[in-house]
Amino acid sequence: MRTPLLRSLPAVAVVAAALVSLPATANPWQKFQAPPDAVEIDGAVELELLGNSLGNGAVPFVWSTYAEGTDDAPVDHHLMAVAPGQGVHVMSRSLAEGLGLKVKSHKISGQSFDHARVDQVWIGEGDARVRVEGLDFMVVDAPSWQLGNIELGADWALIDPVLLDLSWAILPSQGKVVLAPADQGAQLTARVGGSAVSYTRVSPGKVQYGKRKSWLADMPVVAKGSIGGQSVDVVPSFAGGSIVSNQVELPADAPTLQRGDQRQSWLDSTIGDVDLGPWWVGVTSDLRIVGPDLYDGGPVTLGSVGAWQLSRFDVAGDPVSSSLALAPASDQQRGDPRPTLLADKEAALDKCLNPEEPLSEEDAAVPAGKRCEGPYTEVAAARAASGDLDGxxxxxxxLVEADATSCANYKELGRVYLRRGEPGAAITALSRSSELFHAWWQYDAWDRADLQKKFDKTPEEEQDAFTPHPQPASCVDADALLASAYFARGDMDAVKKLYDDYLDMEPGLASVYGSALILADDVEAAHGPWRMVDHLSLDPSVVAKAGLGRLFAQQRDWRSADINYRRAMTLDLGDGTIATMWAEDMFAALGPSEALQQAREFAAAHPAALGPLVAVARLERLAGTPVASLVKRADPVFEEAVARLPHNPIVMADWARFLTDTGRTDRAAAVLDAALEDVPQSAALWLARAELAEVTGDTGAAGRAYARAVSAGALHPGYAIHQPEARTGALPQ
Incomplete structure (x- = not known):
């Protein structure tokens, strides 16, 4: 599980941005913090707390809709984060565009912020809903969310109930979010019980640093607390990470992660007198002293406690008494959003296929797969996310039958075949995708522009026969997927030919060929493809560093191997596959005693990271050492992650591997049975299944599971290196 600094949402209520003079007399943040036109709520409304991938599963989401909707005319549901104290309502740009909202840019202190206004939004579903009219949102480029290893888009938003003058409760132990009129806040805090914490609203307005002045947004919820043992004014950030100013003196011996210019330290935090426990805290210059005399006659040194720490508690807020109530959450319950999502997408497809109004003669002549291509693709993604690979x-x-000219349709068909463990069928589909893609993209930009003009002038009924047919750039990875299919079949000559033809287009193809050379023990030749992966990746590449780690280990250059493996693991601390690669190669290079010592030190330096714990467990099993102390220390870490991310296949695979390597194979089998039914397309889960089968002596099952792992995951060297074992699994040819 990754532990990144969660900066995907703007913390405009607490971040002092680059400061420039602004001669306005009214705070321009009021554009984003203005009260809505109306809020309709009938008593306390209980909403289901939904599971998701954002914020490592800790952000509290509920359903929302942007139209009334009826049983006869349903409307799409969208995720809505409930983030008390955020200080602004936020909407993803994708959702704003999908709703057709008018987005305008506003300058505040020299920076541009996009704004959109929603006429009405319903928070919740069915009879349990809050209706809000005239609500202002900040529009941001937001990350996508995913479930079951499938991207499900970035159509989501966030509301701050404090700005709506509502009381609220977020109750992970009950799987509920409660919104209520302000005068019912005392009932909600009493329902939570636990410890009371007073908060205040801070309105900095125009503040000055030296000769410069700037406007800061109001901060609806600011409480006394501490981070790293130092007193700070704490803002609860239910949709972000824990952050503290670098002006605060922090413990020098705290575990620290440094990624470029981002620094995180493992620190204890409190809000009021409530100990929130330790977590990764971003240390930044963005949060500085914004006093003096903002409130209580003294400066305000800001910090925030993030979603993961807060999700350990049931929390309620009473705006009348300006108080919070926090009680440790005895359990973590989160609803599965996939059934509702799938029902929405199926309904949209049905509406497209069976419109209420008769189709025009022209539209009726268009095949349904073309006319309803958008709804079809969304249904396919929702089905895959729900574990329905057949669907x-x-x-x-x-879609392929309806439009045989689309490289994208063939590519996605081939991807599904790979996830199903059918590389033979995948080769057929992906070969066609590659042919269509290169037939178009072999021309330079000027020629493609001329061809596009000719295509556009061609009568629609003749466009299918037009060659070369225009193709999207998104099919650039069709060759990598095709190479994966050949690799899973063991046809390394075909992999080499693809690489020779298209080596500099996309990193995935180089990764597959690099793994093929490692398996052939052609380590000198393998350096080229793996360097190509690093070169072609836009960001630091986990895959490239892992591949180079295995390559150097095979060359018996452990120092270089260790450097690359450690870099890969720090890029993704939750990738147990890389962790076990590192552990097994280190065991071979250094022996059990030294390998265990280094793995334990790495795990201690990265608290709450699952990958390093998987590495330690693997080495404990290989060395035959007792695991009782490891189990006692690590089980709570895994259980906390699993509770928030029950549909994340990487987390579940890490947990199953840990159980296997610590001798609890029955529990591991139960975890994998449930997880593979939920997410059958996951290479990580199939690899964990193969390792369990090997440990329990079921070589036949191991071979079949290795085959599924390689078919689904050959773009990653951690799965590709098991191709020899996969060959015993009788893959469909």
Whole structure:
């Protein structure tokens, strides 16, 4: 599980931005913090707390809709984060565009912020809903969310109930979010019980640093607390990470992660007198002293406690008494959003296929797969995310039949075949995708522009026969997927030919060929492809560093191997596959005693990271050492992650591996049975299944599981290196 600094949401209520003079007389943040036109709520409304991938599963989401909707005319549901104290309502740009909202840019203190206004939004679903009219949102480029290893888009928003003058409760132990009129806040805090914490609203207005002046947004919820043992004024950030100013003197011996210019330290935090426990805290210059005399006659040194720490508690807020109540959450319950999401997408497809109004003669002549391509693709993604690979396959087969000119349709069909462990069928589909893609993209930009003009002038009924047919750039990875299919079949000559033809287009193809050379023990030749992966990746590449780690280990250059493995693991501390690669190669290079010592030190330096714990467990098993103390220390870490991310296949695979390597194979089997039913497309889960089968002596099951792992995951060297074992699994040819 990753432990990144969660900066995906703007913390405008607490971040002092680059400061320039602004001669306005009214705080320009009021554009984003203005009260809505109306809020309709009938008593306390209980909403289901939904699971998701954002914020490592800790951000409290509920359903929302942007139209009334009826049983006869349902409307799409969208995720809505409930983030008390955020200080602004936020909407993803993707959702704003999908709703057709007018987005305008506003300058505040020299920076541009996008704004959109929603006429009405319903928070919740069915009879349990809050209706808000005239609500202002900040529009941001937001990350996508995913479930079951499938990207499900970035259509989500965030509201701050404090700005709506509502009382609220976020109750992970009950799987509920409660919104209520302000005068019912005392009932909600009493329902939570626990410890009371007073807060205040801070309105900095125009503040000055030296000769410069700037406007800061109001901070609706600021409480006394501490981070790293130092007193700070704490803002609860239910949709972000824990952050503290670098002006605060922090413990010098705290575990620290440094990634470029981002620094995180493992620190204890409190809000009021409530100990929130330790977590990774971003240390930044963005949060500085914004006093003096903002409130209580003294300066304000800001910090925030983030979603993960707060999700350990049931929390309620009473705006009348300006108080919070926090009680440790005895359990973590989160609803599965996939059934509702799938129902929405199926309904949209049905509406497209069976419109209320008769189609025009022209539209009726268009095949349904073309006319309803958008709804079809969304249904395919929702089915795959729900673990229904058969249903996803059915959709892509229908789309290919309807439009045989689309490289994208063939590519996605091939991807589903790979996830199903059918590389032979994948080769057929992906070969066609590659042919269509290169037939178009072999021309330079000027020629493509001329061809596009000719295509656009061609009568619609003749466009299918136009060659070369225009193709999207998104098919650039079709060659990598095709190489994965050949690799899973063991056809390394075909992999080499693809690489020789298209080596400099996309990193995935180089990764597959690099793994093929490692398996062939052609380590000198393998350096080229793996360096190409690093070169072609826009960001630091986990895959490239892992591949180079295995390559150097195979060359018996452990120092270089260790450097690359450690870099890969710090880029993704939750990738147990890389962690076990590192552990097994280190065991071979250094022996059990030294390998265990280094793995334990790495795990101690990265608290709450699952990958390093998987590495220690693997080495404990290989060395035959007792695991009782490791189990006692690590089980709570895994259980906390699993509770928030029950549909994350990487987390579940890490947990299953840890159980296997600590001798609890029955529990590991139960975890994998449930997880593979939930997410059957996950290479990580199939690899964990293969390792469990090997440990328990079921070589046949191990071979079959290795085959599924390699078919689904050959773009990653941690799965590709098991191709020899996968060959015993009788892959469909």
């Amino acid at each position: 996803a396959l059915e959709v892509w087969q229908a």
